[in-house]
Amino acid sequence: MQCNNINSTGEISKCTGCQFCEAVCPVGAINISLDKEGFYKPIVNDKCVNCGLCKKYCFKYHAVDFSQCDDNQLLCYSAKAKNKMVLEKSSSGGVLTVIFKQLIYEGYKILGVGYDYEQNISKYYILNSVDDLYQIQGSKYMQAKSGEALLNVLSSINEKCAIIGTPCLMYTISNYLNERCAREKFVLIDFFCHGTPTINLWKKYIRKYGDKFDSIFFRDKTYGWHEYSNTFVSGNKSITNKATDDEFFSLFFDDQLLNESCYGCKYRDSLSQIDIRVGDFWGNKYDHDSEGVSAMLLTTQKGRDIFDKIKEQLYFEKVTFNEIVASQAYKKEYRFNKEIRNKYLKMLRQDSYDIAQIYSKYKKDLPFTKKVKMFAKNNLKRYIPKNLYMFIRRAYHRNNEER
Ligand SMILES: Cc1cc2nc3c(=O)[nH]c(=O)nc-3n(C[C@H](O)[C@H](O)[C@H](O)COP(=O)(O)OP(=O)(O)OC[C@H]3O[C@@H](n4cnc5c(N)ncnc54)[C@H](O)[C@@H]3O)c2cc1C
Ligand code: SF4
Ligand code: SF4
Ligand code: SF4
Known part of the structure; x- marks a missing residue:
């Protein structure tokens, strides 16, 4: 057969x-x-x-069906939660917690990504209570195991549910629900997606901090939104590592260790699958903000209705689509060097190397221009006055946005 x-x-x-x-x-x-x-x-x-x-x-x-959402439906905002606690614990402007809170009041269950401390992996959970929303706050930069939780949601598609996930997952879920005429019951939300790095990178990285944690604050804002970090807590010990020269963030954002499907991914260019897309409002406009600002694209009437109900809980401003996407992985293709990718994927599997050794070798393997860029990114701030640093950063972002 x-x-x-x-x-x-x-x-x-x-x-x-x-x-x-x-x-x-x-x-x-x-x-x-x-x-x-x-x-x-x-x-x-x-x-x-x-x-x-x-x-x-x-x-x-x-x-992939590249049809975008109806342009007349698309509304773009910058937004941040007025609630300081929510804002502080969220990776960007905290809009997702505000949205999910509203949806729980309306009887929706939420399918979101938390962390399994037994297995040290990200995982989907179903939440029904506002008090549990803290469990999914924070961006876990790795693939999330969907397992039982997604299975559960698909076996009850007549119940109201809001799902957050990568554009590729949301694309499939949306097709499936449309075919079953069940899309109406669902609120689908994705984010501007940089891609997902190998979980072996995360596993190797956390070994530096231990193997059992009471909590991890992902992309937390101890040093501010732009200078995000990860905080690892075990017992009364807490370690916060700034993204600057951090092994995990540096290797992730250098794009050599992503899933192969993330290079040239077309799903993140599509907006047809969702009601709302969120992200960080990177770029020139909020370079001085240290609390965090979200970018929000409302792509359907349902998305707009949700925004109308929560807007009193947000500081927001209407912006243009181009202002948002200028600093995003939208319609951009990443490239990878096969030899480098294979070399470091292999090293990450080997017990004989720790993350510091891998990162140090990696930096030496970078082409000259990248070495200079990484050095500038990691060190400029330490050696020049803050005003001059901000001036250079803004000029860099402006240049990117004009291109
Ligand atoms: C792998 C990944 C890549 C991203 N790439 C970009 C990018 O290139 N540009 C950009 O602007 N923003 C990106 N984001 C989104 C951004 O980091 C924030 O998650 C988003 O702006 C929401 O912020 P918040 O303050 O409202 O959310 P928070 O309250 O901090 O919550 C984060 C939300 O993301 C969900 N989540 C966490 N980890 C995962 C995961 N691994 N898979 C699926 N969902 C998850 C949680 O369920 C939670 O609802 C990415 C997020 C992830 C997880
Ligand atoms: S859905 Fe399951 S049973 Fe059907 S073809 Fe795929 S693997 Fe086989
Ligand atoms: S992309 Fe991979 S994981 Fe997703 S449905 Fe296809 S085979 Fe399964
Ligand atoms: S970049 Fe594309 S393939 Fe990779 S996780 Fe994001 S949406 Fe999925």
Whole structure:
């Protein structure tokens, strides 16, 4: 019999690790596990009855529909939560907590990403209470295991639910719900997506701080929004590491260790799958803000209605689409050097190297221009007056935005 599952040939793009195939398989024939590079990939077991459902929804087999949302529907805002506690604990302007709070009051359940402290991985959880929202605050820069939580949501598509996730996952969920005429019950939210780095990077990095944590504050604002950090807490010990010259952030943002599907990804360029897109409002406009500002794109009437209900809880300003996307991974392609990528993915798997050794070797392998850029990024601030630093940064951002 011809293979009709996600292992059949004819793929037109790479597996994003979205894990939707696992959730949609009616007989539990798909297990998701980390491949040797540290990305979630599906394995089909012998329970498969060749029904073809997984292949039907997997975008490896479909050209992406680039149709954007209706331009007349699109509204763009910068926004930050008025509630200081919410703002402080959120990675950007805290708008997601404000949105989810409102939706919980309206009877929605929330599917969001928290952290599993037993396994040290990011994971999807279903939340029904405003008091639990703190569990999903903070950007975990890695693929999130969707497992039971997504399965649960898909098995009750007649219940109101709001989901936050990467554009690739939201794209598939939206197609699935549209086909079942169940989209109305859902609020779908994604973010401007830089991509997901190998989980092996995270695992190697946290070993520097221990293996069991009571809490981790992801991209926290101890030193401000622009100078974000990770804070690791175990017992009465707390360590905060600034992003500047931090191994995890530097290796992630240098783009060599992302999932292969993230290079040239088209899902993050599409806005048709969601009601709201959020992100950090990077760039010139809020360079002086240290509390955090969110970018919000409202792409449907449902998105606009939600904004109308929460706007009293936000400081906001109407902005243009171009102001938001100028500093975003939107319609931008990343490239990677295959040799470098393979070399460091391999080192991350080897116990003999710790993260400091890997990072130090990595910096030496950078091409000259990148070395200068990284040195400037990591050191400029330490050696020149703050005003001069801000002047250079603003000029850099302005230049980027004009391009
Ligand atoms: C992998 C990744 C890449 C990103 N890339 C960009 C980017 O290039 N540009 C940009 O402007 N913003 C990016 N963001 C979004 C940004 O970091 C903030 O999450 C977003 O602005 C929301 O901010 P907040 O203050 O409202 O949210 P917070 O209250 O801090 O909450 C973060 C939200 O993100 C969800 N979340 C956390 N980790 C994950 C994950 N691994 N997968 C799916 N959902 C998750 C949580 O459920 C939570 O709702 C990225 C986020 C992630 C997770
Ligand atoms: S892209 Fe998603 S649905 Fe397709 S095989 Fe990979 S994990 Fe499964
Ligand atoms: S073809 Fe059907 S049974 Fe087989 S793995 Fe896919 S969804 Fe499951
Ligand atoms: S860059 Fe694209 S493929 Fe990668 S996680 Fe984001 S949306 Fe998915």
